[in-house]
Amino acid sequence: MLLSRKWLNEFVDVSLDEYKDREFAEAMTVSGSKVEITEDLSKKIRNVVAGRVISMEKHPDSDHMFVCMVDVGKDSPVQIVTGAQNVKTGDIVPAALDGSILPDGTEIHSSILRGVESDGMLCSLKELGLTLHDYPYAIENGIWIIEEDCAPGDDIGRLIGMDDHVVEFEITPNRPDCLCVIGLAREAAVTFGKELKLHTPVVEAKAGGNINDMAKIIIEDPELCPRYTARMVKNVKIAPSPAWMRERIRNAGMRPINNIVDITNYVMLEYGQPMHAFDFSCVNNGEVHIRRAKKGESIQTLDGNERALSENMLCICDTDKPICVAGVMGGANSEIVGDTAMVLFESANFNGPSVRRTATALGMRTDASSRYEKGLDPENTIKAVQRACELIELLGAGEVVEGIIDVVPNEIKKTSVKLEPGKINALLGTDVSEDEMRRILLDLGFGFDKDNVLVPSWRGDVEHYSDLAEEVARFFGYNEIPVKFSGAINKCGGYTDSQLCENKIGEICRSLGMDEIITYSFISASYYDKINLPSDSPLRDSLRILNPLGEDTSIMRTTILPSMLEIITRNFNFRNKAASLYEIGRIYLKRDDGLADEPKIVSLGMYGDGVDFFTLKGNVEAILKGLRVGDTAKIKYTAKKDNPSYHPGRCAEVWAGDSCIGILGQINPSVCANYGLDCEVYCAELSFDALFEHKGALPVYKPLPRFPSVTRDIALICDIKIPVGDLEECIIRSGGEYLKNCELFDVYTGHHIAEGRKSVAFSLTMRSDDHTLTDEDAEKTVAAILKALDSEFGAVIR
Amino acid sequence: MMKDMMQQLRDTAIGAILKAENVESLEAMRIKYLGKKGELTAILKQMGSLSPEERPVMGQIANRLRSDIEEALDQRRKDLEAVRMALKLESETVDVTMPGKDVKEGHKHPMYNVLDQIKDIFIGMGFEIVDGPEVELSKYNFTMLNIDESHPSREWTDTFYFKDDSSICLRTQTSPMQVRTMLTRDVPIRMIAPGRVYRKDEVDATHSPMFHQIEGMVIDKGITMADLKATLNLVVEKLYGEGTVTRFRPHHFPFTEPSCEMDIRCHKCGGKGCPTCKGEGWIEILGAGMVHPKVLAGCGIDPDVYSGWAFGMGLERLAMGEYKITDLRLIFENDVRFLEQF
Structure with missing residues (x-):
């Protein structure tokens, strides 16, 4: 809403002299009519005056230009060269003098035109920012021959009404009554404590x-x-x-x-x-x-x-x-x-x-x-x-x-609200007197019937005592309301356990060198094809936005993988050599009541030199270790061959006891091809809820070992297909009380090893908590382990 | 005679020791002079020819000689070792201007940096953090927030819907968390609820169909607008530094009455007006107000007993201001070259 201050002044006496634009804007803004910008129109046109053409001669060196002597109300006329063809001696025309400014920002200076000095420019309507709508008698391509009542030297800015300041307001939608001069005048009158001068139209109708x-x-x-x-x-x-x-x-x-x-x-x-x-x-x-x-x-x-x-x-x-x-x-x-x-x-x-x-x-x-x-x-x-x-x-x-x-087909509703000064003050934290409240409301055009406030017809937004409180507050001054706490803090703030766990996961991921990303919750249904999701997968049953912005953002994701792959792809296309990313984001699973279950997924993604399955697995292990998931349940990784998004030979499910926490692995090269990714990409999707559920409690101190440990390395030969994890599990199970640690340090196939077999080497650490372990104790432990390995897997010492 | 021999041995031995060039030759000298078959032993073998009076005197001299030579050996060994160590260290010199080994650290998303800062401020003031669904009932997103059926924000051109009857939408604001919190929790309530919100805006430098807000709400007996101002002033001081000047302006939200917007004085120009504050001298920070009594009543809280205030702020704009990020699209692009700057 643009407001002319000259027009405003007809209704309320807030002249430019008394209230400069800035002061006016600030006061109106804090009383509720927000000013966006103010503009002094006179600054847009400077030093352009009415001039009478007293003589015209052909330019000596041009066949289309004229040299005019123009009376601009000064002691002597100025010489102006013009190319216009519609000017005659005696015309009153707009003359932009040396140093003048035109509304489009052009500055006019004295210059020499083909050897003749010109101390300004005669202007067309367009050059003054006007159109034929403003002065219909003028012509479009030519100098504006002024027919208004004016004399040489008169300011053209003033003549065309640019001696005004314009204020642009941002009016909130609840106040359409302020989208006009009278509405803003009413606000200004109360803001500045002036009288509102309304006019009653008189029609003779003869x-x-x-x-x-x-x-x-x-x-x-x-x-x-x-x-x-x-x-x-x-x-x-x-x-x-x-x-x-x-x-x-x-x-x-x-x-x-x-x-x-x-x-x-x-x-x-x-x-x-x-x-x-x-x-x-x-x-x-x-x-x-x-x-x-x-x-x-x-x-x-x-x-x-x-x-x-x-x-x-x-x-x-x-x-x-x-x-x-x-x-x-x-x-x-x-x-x-x-x-x-x-x-x-x-x-x-x-x-x-x-x-x-x-x-x-x-x-x-x-x-x-x-x-x-x-x-x-x-x-x-x-x-x-x-x-x-x-x-x-x-x-x-x-x-x-x-x-x-x-x-008027139906009676127009009138609203009244009871004035309850106590309630208003209680809401605001103020001590405004009832008299003051009544004065403000009266000035705004509200009426009174005893304690009832009669709401004027233009204030459809007022229907409750809290609305009256806002009226009072606006003119008492929002910034005059005290700054005062209502009472002592009676609650302890803080994060919930689940929020703490989420924060912890983020910390671990960052300590592992991963950068956090934020991705859109909505995707395209075609992304399910891109990740090879089977056509009968229940995950394809997504919540569908009925009025999406576009196909790319039309369904709520049921898997976070496409979001991660999109970001990986973008980084790859930006030629970033490596990226290691995480997001703790939601997926949206349809529910019978039409809403969604919105579980959070810890999504990891990485590519780059040296990144392989075990890099990713190391990161997953670090997260589980950081949350001490191993304290509450046995962690197990099992090969997962049938998830088509992942490489069938390089994908695992991770389990805590009987519950699957998530999946990790190399993205299937055919999926990478769908994304135009020419590199190995590794991703993991872990259920935040499962991680939270299996997170360990506070650690309990375990005494440090008092007796030395004994280390024995064993190298085994076994069938190449036996997973190392199974051997390790067997070792731990059969190692008895002395075995404290079992660590894989080598897997070897090839030279010296028979076809279809592999060599697997473990380092075993044994210790007793109550005596220095003897060789005999150690040998017994190793013997038990080897026996179990032999009988269960046919694995023998190399 | 024997005394002279010992004197001579001392001179020779100590002279040789001082000239020894390495630890190994020192050991040879020890054997040569002090060993079982060494020169001192040879001299001492002649003790038998001495008179009983001379023997203890000579013995004493011989012992001193032995300890002097040992001391000389020791001293020389230390000196040689010090030289050797100095040489070794010298040879191990590295070019300290070479770069350190690459340790890759991870980075929190810049927007969450700002969010965490805000969370911490509110936690310090006794607020809890609550979380809720993004696929939301229109009843909670609009109706119970006093947003009437014909409000423009409900239009299908503005809000994403999942049902033909417009009953389920993607929340357009975090304000439904006010409703959810009031419905499920006992008063007093002091909470903030950050999260994703969705509006049907095309992506450009300042718009995104998904963005983040932080909602906050306090409900108790005797909560006033003065409390709103006191609390939010404190938050802004923590966020923007002590002495930050604030201003409250009347505004309009259907679910608060009175409503306001809070500005801070432009830190760049100090209020004079500059491009950062678009010439206004103030920068808008958040919207707030007293929870509308109709909203309280609709959520089963008696507005004659309890009152409260609420606020909402946009996170993207805050983060963009804090880090001088010029294009909103960078926030969701997740280019590591961007992420690793924070």
């Missing part, structure tokens, strides 16, 4: 006849049109509106068109009530029906587009056809044109959401619809239409017909 005999208004849909007010003007003379009106319309960011259209816009800007003017001769049978569009109806709107209407769109129609999309845009079939003689002014109230949906569906948000959509004051229609008619008479644009048609 034309013959009465609108009630000429037109009929029928509201067929009272829900979408709570009020429709109309007046009639005859003997309309379409002409440009006067300069002062054009300036204000332009400074408010709109375009002047002609007197009738400008009046409707002027009233909207001043009163906040959108208006429409119909060429009444185009309204068949003089009947205006406010109804929803019928199936198949369409309308050509004022912007020239043909619009198909749907049955939920409210339209203004005559007996045959729609002539206006209610609250959005008029129809070309009833447009005000040069020979319009009778005008019907509409000043109506429409249902906000309905206007918004219609405007959105038709893809045209207009100045009118953006006001209507927030819900306007139904009591504003009469004031606005009266003001429009007053302006008609003031401008001599036509003769107003007697009478007003004002259709």
